Amino acid sequence: MSLPKVLIINQPFNKNTGGGVTLSNLFCNWERKKLAVACLGYLLTQKMDPTPCNNYYQLGSKERKWIFPLNLFGRKYYSGPINIGDRSNNKQKVVGKRSKFRVKLILDFIVPLFNYIGISHFQAKTSLSPGFCKWLDDLDPDVYYIQAETRESVLFCTEIIKYKKRPVIFHMMDDWPSLIGVKGPLKKYWEQKIDKEFRHLLNKADLLMGISDYMCEEYKNRYGRNFVTFHNPINLNFWKKAQRNNYHLAKNPTVLYAGRIGLGIDDSLRNIAEAIKMINKELNADIKFKIQTNKVPNWISNYKNVKHQEFVAYEELPNVFAQADILILPYDFSSESRSYIKYSMPTKAPEYMASGTPIIIYAPQDTALVKYAEEYNWAEVVTESNTTVLMEKLKNLILDMPLRKEIATTAKNVAETRHDSDLVAQEFQQMILKTAEKTIIYK
Structure with a gap:
């Protein structure tokens, strides 16, 4: 049986982040032409490895909108398809070197402040643009592989699933929901609201994955769904x-x-x-x-x-x-x-x-x-x-x-x-093949 075409949402392939390394190793046996990635511009760099996948859609300013007055200061990202292997053409599309001062200011001061007062949960919204919808229609994936770690990404994934129904695989890396509502005057409000939205996304998934056995056990109790453990395999x-x-x-x-x-x-x-x-x-x-x-x-x-x-x-x-x-x-x-x-x-x-x-x-x-x-x-x-x-x-x-x-x-x-990638990646592949069998129902 030929491999299904997979659209990976919110996580690029790379060798300098845990998520990127894990993704590369799990999909190591996949055909390059059967993989595509859609993710926000700040996740992409000019040093991306095109070996596992070179078909990307950068979610930029046409998809992601900031609330006022943040929209006056936010970085403008290119929106549209990117061929990672075409480095010369990507220089105007992918943000290269980022200001260390800007990054430090955002991570050390702005993010903690916004988290405390609750703005971080609605400071920006990523939506389907006409350009992204055309790219998605042309791609016509067989299955979605999703990672999400913010309310914004949860809502965007839900919107994609609603627009073009396909079998969904959701993979959880960290227990970020446990940090929602830890601080701030609106903590209970956001805790309950995001929990409801997150559960809605999980209920749309055909296969749920966790990063550890302990996570899968906890999530079975918390969300009432079975999760399968897939961690980083190695060559x-x-x-x-x-x-x-x-x-x-x-x-x-x-x-x-x-x-x-x-x-x-x-x-x-x-x-x-x-x-x-x-x-x-x-x-x-x-x-x-x-x-x-x-x-x-x-x-x-x-x-x-x-x-x-x-x-x-x-x-x-x-x-x-x-x-x-x-x-x-x-x-x-x-x-x-x-x-x-x-x-x-x-x-x-x-x-x-x-x-x-x-x-x-x-x-x-x-x-x-x-x-x-x-x-x-x-x-x-x-x-x-x-x-x-x-x-x-x-x-x-x-x-x-x-x-x-x-x-x-x-x-x-x-x-x-x-953790042998030959064994784990094969098991991972079989899981996706089985899930993708439902594609015919949606098409």
Whole structure:
């Protein structure tokens, strides 16, 4: 049976975000000509990888309208089809380098303010334009694969489904609904309204997916629908080309964190730095803590053994991970962050497993990540926001070579049996094929 034509909504293919990497790996066996993506302009860059898909529709100023007076300051994005492989022609269509000051101002001040007073839930609306409808009609997809993490994206997806009915697959990445109504005078109003709108979208879906087993269990209880777990699979051959197999420590051992500094992660990274400082003092050692993040923590100069390094190309990650002596995967311990991350599973988790480097997790107990690690024993785990406890666990791992080897070997086995893209992508493909069989009903 030939593969169905899939329209992916709200998530582009890329190698620098968790969602983009996961999407690329799940659809790795798909025919390029059978994939298309529709997403907002701020998600697209000139460095997009056209390999898995090059048929995009950028939802720009003709589809997305801002309320007054925000419409006076919002960036104007091109609306229309984009061939990702045609880089020269895309320079006028895709926004290139973005102002760091503008991004910081929006993320650090405007977004929190709008979230508190409730404006963020209606500050902009994405609607079907005549141009998008024509593109959608010409594409004539067999099935929709949807991700949504805001009220705006939920309503837009619902509008697409109403305009052209097709089988719907909805994939949940994070428990963003739990953060709605956390703060602000209108929290109860928005919590109830968005919950109703979100449930309406879920009820339109023919297949529901979650990012972790824990999420799927919770959502079964919360929404009364079955969810199937699909997390980021990995290309084992890609990771085996530099896989670590030697567990003797380097002369100056390194603990590595590679990722983004998100909600509250900065505090956990500082705790790790403090724990390593304590170990160095006690053991008279010179252990380095390397932080490979999108920005430099403002406290880093206070620790002589903490080094920041820029992101590297995805193709270089196997070497970077294998060269570290320990990989650390931290979460935030704040109550607000716990609600968001509780059911999530980091994209880098199976990548860490496949690297062959021993892993330590620093995260709250009641999270999908900790539950998964403890069930399959692929990492050492610290569940208290306590620097002394973290220091002791790290020190034990540094001093115990058989333990490092045992953890790393187990992690590699889990990666091979549960995250092999050849197996997971095939199962994912079969799920979509089965769902797409309903297309004939709509056409």
